Amino acid sequence: MITDRVVAGPINQPVFMGLLQFTSKGIYCKQADVYIDPWKSVEKALITHGHSDHARHGHKQYLCHQHSRSILKLRLGKNINIQTVKYGESVSINGVDISFHPAGHIIGSAQIRLEYKGCVWVVSGDYKIEDDGLSGAYTPIKCQYFITECTFGLPVYKWIPQQEVFDDINNWWQQNNKEGKTTVLIGYSLGKAQRLIQGLDTSIGPILTHGAVENINQALRDDGIKLNDTVSVTPDFDKKKFANAIVVAPPSAAGTNWLKKFHPYSIGIASGWMGLRGPRRRRTVDRGFVLSDHADWPGLNQAVQASGAEYVIATHGYTNAFARWLNEKGVQASVENTLFEGELPEIKEGSNSGSTNDKTEN
Amino acid sequence: MQRFTRLFNELDQTTKTNQKVQALVDYFEEAAEEDKIWTIALLSGKRPGRSVGASFLRVWAAEVGNIPDWLFEESYHVVGDLAETISLVFPQAEKKMNRSLTYWINFLKNLRELDEDTKKERVTGAWLQMAPYERFVFNKLITGGFRVGVSQKLMVRALSKHTGIDENKLAHKLMGNWQPEAINFKQFFFSSNPEEDLSRPYPFYLAYALEGDAEALGDVNDWQVERKWDGIRGQVIARGKKVYVWSRGEELITEKFPEFHGLADKLPDGTVLDGEILAFKEGKPLSFNHLQTRIGRKNISRKVLENAPAVLMVYDLLENQGKDIRDRPLSERRKMLEEVVKKTGCEEVLKTSQIVKSQSWEELGRERQLSRKYYSEGLMLKKTDSTYKVGRKKGDWWKWKVDPMTIDAVMIYAMRGHGRRANLYTDYTFAVWDGDQLVPFAKAYSGLTDQEIIAVDAFVKKNTIERFGPVRSVKPELVFEIAFEGINKSSRHKSGVALRFPRMHRWRKDKPASEANNLEDLFALLKQYGG
Ligand SMILES: [Zn+2]
Ligand SMILES: [Zn+2]
Numbered sequence: 001m002i003t004d005r006v007v008a009g010p011i012n013q014p015v016f017m018g019l020l021q022f023t024s025k026g027i028y029c030k031q032a033d034v035y036i037d038p039w040k041s042v043e044k045a046l047i048t049h050g051h052s053d054h055a056r057h058g059h060k061q062y063l064c065h066q067h068s069r070s071i072l073k074l075r076l077g078k079n080i081n082i083q084t085v086k087y088g089e090s091v092s093i094n095g096v097d098i099s100f101h102p103a104g105h106i107i108g109s110a111q112i113r114l115e116y117k118g119c120v121w122v123v124s125g126d127y128k129i130e131d132d133g134l135s136g137a138y139t140p141i142k143c144q145y146f147i148t149e150c151t152f153g154l155p156v157y158k159w160i161p162q163q164e165v166f167d168d169i170n171n172w173w174q175q176n177n178k179e180g181k182t183t184v185l186i187g188y189s190l191g192k193a194q195r196l197i198q199g200l201d202t203s204i205g206p207i208l209t210h211g212a213v214e215n216i217n218q219a220l221r222d223d224g225i226k227l228n229d230t231v232s233v234t235p236d237f238d239k240k241k242f243a244n245a246i247v248v249a250p251p252s253a254a255g256t257n258w259l260k261k262f263h264p265y266s267i268g269i270a271s272g273w274m275g276l277r278g279p280r281r282r283r284t285v286d287r288g289f290v291l292s293d294h295a296d297w298p299g300l301n302q303a304v305q306a307s308g309a310e311y312v313i314a315t316h317g318y319t320n321a322f323a324r325w326l327n328e329k330g331v332q333a334s335v336e337n338t339l340f341e342g343e344l345p346e347i348k349e350g351s352n353s354g355s356t357n358d359k360t361e362n
Numbered sequence: 363m364q365r366f367t368r369l370f371n372e373l374d375q376t377t378k379t380n381q382k383v384q385a386l387v388d389y390f391e392e393a394a395e396e397d398k399i400w401t402i403a404l405l406s407g408k409r410p411g412r413s414v415g416a417s418f419l420r421v422w423a424a425e426v427g428n429i430p431d432w433l434f435e436e437s438y439h440v441v442g443d444l445a446e447t448i449s450l451v452f453p454q455a456e457k458k459m460n461r462s463l464t465y466w467i468n469f470l471k472n473l474r475e476l477d478e479d480t481k482k483e484r485v486t487g488a489w490l491q492m493a494p495y496e497r498f499v500f501n502k503l504i505t506g507g508f509r510v511g512v513s514q515k516l517m518v519r520a521l522s523k524h525t526g527i528d529e530n531k532l533a534h535k536l537m538g539n540w541q542p543e544a545i546n547f548k549q550f551f552f553s554s555n556p557e558e559d560l561s562r563p564y565p566f567y568l569a570y571a572l573e574g575d576a577e578a579l580g581d582v583n584d585w586q587v588e589r590k591w592d593g594i595r596g597q598v599i600a601r602g603k604k605v606y607v608w609s610r611g612e613e614l615i616t617e618k619f620p621e622f623h624g625l626a627d628k629l630p631d632g633t634v635l636d637g638e639i640l641a642f643k644e645g646k647p648l649s650f651n652h653l654q655t656r657i658g659r660k661n662i663s664r665k666v667l668e669n670a671p672a673v674l675m676v677y678d679l680l681e682n683q684g685k686d687i688r689d690r691p692l693s694e695r696r697k698m699l700e701e702v703v704k705k706t707g708c709e710e711v712l713k714t715s716q717i718v719k720s721q722s723w724e725e726l727g728r729e730r731q732l733s734r735k736y737y738s739e740g741l742m743l744k745k746t747d748s749t750y751k752v753g754r755k756k757g758d759w760w761k762w763k764v765d766p767m768t769i770d771a772v773m774i775y776a777m778r779g780h781g782r783r784a785n786l787y788t789d790y791t792f793a794v795w796d797g798d799q800l801v802p803f804a805k806a807y808s809g810l811t812d813q814e815i816i817a818v819d820a821f822v823k824k825n826t827i828e829r830f831g832p833v834r835s836v837k838p839e840l841v842f843e844i845a846f847e848g849i850n851k852s853s854r855h856k857s858g859v860a861l862r863f864p865r866m867h868r869w870r871k872d873k874p875a876s877e878a879n880n881l882e883d884l885f886a887l888l889k890q891y892g893g
Pocket of ligand 1: 049051054105126
């Protein structure tokens with residue numbers, strides 16, 4: 001049993017000299033003196049998207065896609081110094097051409113392309129291939145060096161088309177209505193929640209939201225994004241007025257008193273981890289739906305191939321396996337450790353689902 | 363097989379007993395008769411014999427899925443289940459077909475005689491007709507191991523709702539040697555005169571462990587107390603001039619125990635004894651390891667017979683003179699039992715489990731602490747007026763085990779769990795000190811709460827020294843109290859000892875690694891209790 005060895009990192013390759021490096025603060029471009037998604041305070045940060053493991057506090061300047069503006073302000077404070085660009089728009093810093101391109105991960109998410117003297121790097125951030133109709137369709141960008149996530153970098157992760165998942169969710173919602181139960185659907189407040197809201201069949205009933213989700217919705221609507229109508233659940237909320245409702249809430253709401261007002265309810269979660277039986281059984285909710293905002297195994301391979309990259313660096317997820325796989329396919333690849341987290345297991349094991357627990361078998 | 367797959371999924375996805383039973387009842391209402399029989403068989407642990415080895419399946423799946431070996435291995439460690447891994451790495455279905463459960467079982471049976479290439483062609487062809495989850499269930503049919511968290515008890519409950527037949531009656535019908543391919547649902551369950559099966563055992567009555575105070579059980583004189591022996595629980599059946607030996611796992615093990623064959627002439631026709639099969643020599647039981655040499659082997663050599671002669675430590679009489687006497691009180695059954703055993707004159711192989719007499723619970727408590735001296739695991743408490751029930755029931759029978767042996771040990775390796783816990787480090791290796799070295803001596807994966815597992819998992823991830831595939835060596839810092847039921851010499855283990863049922867008893871957050879036990883402490887236990 002020997003750990004998979006990957007080839008020596010790109011730092012050792014002369015052709016990389018200068019453009020991007022992995023430092024203790026994050027991915028660094030010395031030539032332009034900018035960091036990409038840094039995890040420690042820096043002067044200039046390029047931000048791929050608004051998730052908290054990529055967009056952190058404390059940088060002097062932020063550069064991101066225009067649809068990330070309100071989200072960053074909401075999460076990091078109104079007074080941050082922020083500049084935005086459109087997809088494909090190019091900014092030049094000390095000879096480095098920098099541009100943002102759709103990553104399909106969440107609204108405002110981008111791959112960041114850096115070019116200097118004919119050498120092109122792309123930092124993927126997080127991405128998915130399937131177009132969710134909200135986040136902009138993932139566009140492959142040609143490059144020599146591709147820094148990729150690989151949260152789901154094993155061949156056991158293969159997503160089914162989202163329409164099938166939404167059909168399942170909508171059927172479940174209808175079934176709950178028949179049984180007189182409220183439907184509670186759990187997903188990250190930024191990204192997954194909006195994708196769910198857009199995939200729901202609004203002829204079945206009204207969509208209610210947890211405050212954390214509604215805050216994000218509001219920020220996005222301020223940026224001109226159109227979302228299905230939602231009703232925020234406030235403390236004086238009266239359940240009786242909303243028959244047949246579905247509630248969209250973040251993982252932190254599962255197992256809390258907040259859910260009690262919806263009793264009786266059936267609770268489900270949408271996550272890529274639900275693709276495996278173990279996590280599906282371990283979850284403490286009634287239903288698990290396989291829906292992820294990250295690329296699956298075929299997606300990762302497709303992205304690498306379409307980028308035409310000669311060298312691939314895997315950052316978070318099953319990095320060792322994916323890098324070794326690419327090396328064996330003839331694409332040079334290595335692993336760099338970052339503080340990016342990928343898709344977190346959304347509900348902790350053992351947390352209470354809140355639904356009625358009758359006797360369990362021993 | 364889509365209906366069966368749905369049932370499997372429903373059973374798999376809930377821990378609620380009522381929902382499981384309901385899912386089964388719904389299935390029985392909807393499924394075809396022959397599929398029902400197979401479902402009952404599968405959930406009773408009967409399998410359609412193995413037609414393809416799991417290692418072939420894995421090679422074929424990797425080959426067609428274009429996955430190198432190491433990547434399959436890596437995936438397997440994350441998924442935690444071979445059948446599931448195969449079902450997932452294989453390419454998507456070309457055209458989904460819905461064939462019945464029985465169709466696929468016959469399909470598998472017909473594979474058995476074929477050569478490897480043809481098997482491969484057929485199995486991969488079958489995979490290509492199935493969605494991943496159906497494929498997973500199909501693979502489970504091939505590899506066995508249908509663990510869906512449904513006990514036979516639950517299945518019988520559902521079947522009882524479906525057929526209207528009493529649960530105990532059903533449970534008895536389902537014991538023993540019936541062949542799913544040879545029976546018909548209606549005939550099997552509804553015919554008034556079912557084919558007599560001489561070998562059919564009774565469902566075992568099992569006791570729960572006593573937690574809390576024995577005093578709470580009331581008057582000590584209302585209880586029959588015996589030692590709890592550590593062997594194989596079994597039934598010896600004498601009917602029609604033949605002897606049958608069954609294990610609690612409902613396996614017919616007559617062939618493994620020639621010692622009992624002579625009982626065919628000695629026991630009266632229509633006798634069923636419940637007891638513990640023990641390896642026994644010079645008036646005392648040998649360790650369970652000795653007994654294992656009897657089970658693991660195809661042919662029982664003279665040498666094995668000499669080294670580990672078997673006896674039946676008889677607990678109970680279930681059938682007397684062809685009559686089911688399970689509803690008679692224990693005190694009566696015991697009297698009849700003593701008579702029956704005495705009349706055989708076979709004290710060499712039939713030993714009546716002795717009654718431990720005492721005046722008070724306190725006295726019994728002391729007796730319990732002496733259990734290891736008698737090579738037993740503790741005491742059995744049985745109400746003298748108890749009937750012989752079906753399955754694990756609370757109230758009339760209790761096992762009152764001796765406290766386990768314990769050792770404080772340091773965790774040095776961690777491995778990812780399987781199945782439900784595949785993303786967490788849940789399986790640990792423990793070591794004791796030998797001078798300034800840590801010597802591994804036990805692996806354990808159970809005994810912690812979910813919260814503790816999450817905490818240990820976080821520790822492992824933060825304190826990894828080296829990674830070896832799914833295993834990590836970790837900083838020797840965490841101390842756990844390891845409890846176990848037995849200790850034996852072992853040349854196969856680095857430490858020189860092998861433990862029986864090691865598990866984590868307590869996380870000793872109060873102890874630094876330096877205060878864990880050492881190898882000498884283990885050897886002292888070995889000297890005292892080892893066999
Ligand atoms: Zn993200
Ligand atoms: Zn990420």
